[in-house]
């Protein structure tokens with residue numbers, strides 16, 4: 073394998089054509105730079121093809137139109153309250169200060185906003201104000217704005233795109249700085265590309281089950297992230313002496329089922345069971361491997377349920393219910409057809425159905441004595457109206473065969489650890505000195521930078537878009553961050 077070197081350094085090399093990389097390239101091109109955008113998969117878009125892309129911003133024109141009073145300070149306070157002060161204050165500040173202009177920018181380019189937005193959502197711990205936005209077609213609605221913008225700049229010769237090309241390393245320079253990126257084409261040709269500035273927009277590592285525990289204090293990976301989220305940019309920067317932060321910030325999302333043929337890939341997020349009590353009150357109980365409950369299933373705080381899950385062996389639990397709930401409760405899997413569910417209970421290793429609780433325990437590997445006792449205790453709570461876990465929604469006992477169990481896992485939609493950066497989003501070395509021309513953006517910064525050891529609504533996609541735009545402008549010299 074030979075390494076070729078290109079002749080003229082380019083203005084800006086953006087590595088990764090996803091949520092953060094696309095706006096970086098657009099804004100840099102808009103400000104006159106010549107941009108090379110390299111993307112390892114065959115197409116642009118990254119995680120936006122699968123993300124719900126709920127976005128958060130305070131002080132938008134849309135909020136004003138709805139008469140919602142909000143501002144970046146309130147947003148900042150909410151993020152810090154929800155994350156219990158574990159999010160990165162400097163980056164959160166930067167994100168909340170630029171969120172509204174990002175949403176307004178999307179709207180000015182025809183973003184297909186869902187008519188119910190903005191709203192307070194409950195999949196994560198709620199904000200105090202309606203400030204979450206989403207497109208009618210989730211992440212694809214964002215791409216419907218970004219991709220034509222990129223195309224416009226391609227047509228004008230400002231952006232060149234190379235798909236099927238991946239970053240395999242970085243060559244350092246003086247200072248510290250970066251001189252060149254080592255790229256490999258799909259055909260295996262390796263080339264060094266010199267650039268005045270390099271932006272790592274390669275995403276996180278929630279698609280890499282081998283790397284995930286290594287960068288996350290041993291936490292196992294189960295999740296629906298893209299396989300392209302392999303941590304490449306983070307690894308390349310670490311090899312150059314960059315610093316990682318957030319490795320102790322893992323928190324699982326509460327409940328997702330595996331694909332039948334995988335021990336770590338979960339179903340699409342839309343196919344997860346609906347465990348948000350604000351959207352659907354539970355008729356089921358949740359038990360761990362010992363067959364014991366560990367939380368009030370209807371607790372309104374998802375943060376509390378997620379933290380309770382971190383204390384369960386294997387980060388797994390089973391949703392247990394009976395025929396009565398199967399018939400009377402609203403669907404646990406709202407996105408599934410009846411036949412899909414029937415098929416799952418016949419074939420899927422995570423789905424079990426049995427005529428009695430002992431058989432259900434045998435099928436699932438849950439402790440039979442524990443499960444029997446738990447169901448007895450729960451049925452007593454239903455009869456008395458008093459639950460030892462504090463659950464208040466106690467619609468019916470679990471006593472009608474057949475009995476059902478669905479194995480769930482704590483899952484990762486995004487990876488917590490990432491590259492430490494300064495207030496101008498320049499990658500920091502081990503000695504905390506910034507690389508003068510190496511930037512990181514999006515999930516490469518670590519999902520925990522914006523939400524700490526918690527999840528805060530819309531605080532991945534909006535900052536990825538906003539920071540991309542800021543870097544594009546900053547490299548072009550069109551704007552200098554005032555908060556440095």
Ligand SMILES: Cc1cc2nc3c(=O)[nH]c(=O)nc-3n(C[C@H](O)[C@H](O)[C@H](O)COP(=O)(O)OP(=O)(O)OC[C@H]3O[C@@H](n4cnc5c(N)ncnc54)[C@H](O)[C@@H]3O)c2cc1C
Pocket residue numbers: 087088089090091092093110111112113116117118119120122123124125126127237238239240273274275276296297298300301302303304305341485486513514515516529530531532533534536
């Ligand atoms: C199912 C799901 C739902 C989500 N919902 C939300 C939500 O509602 N709100 C929210 O805020 N967040 C959400 N998130 C998280 C959020 O979508 C991501 O954190 C964000 O999209 C990541 O953006 P990114 O640009 O960093 O990475 P990506 O969008 O993944 O882009 C990275 C790009 O870099 C490319 N790449 C990787 N390595 C290389 C390499 N070596 N060389 C060249 N290219 C490379 C990849 O192929 C990819 O195209 C969700 C995540 C998932 C998985």
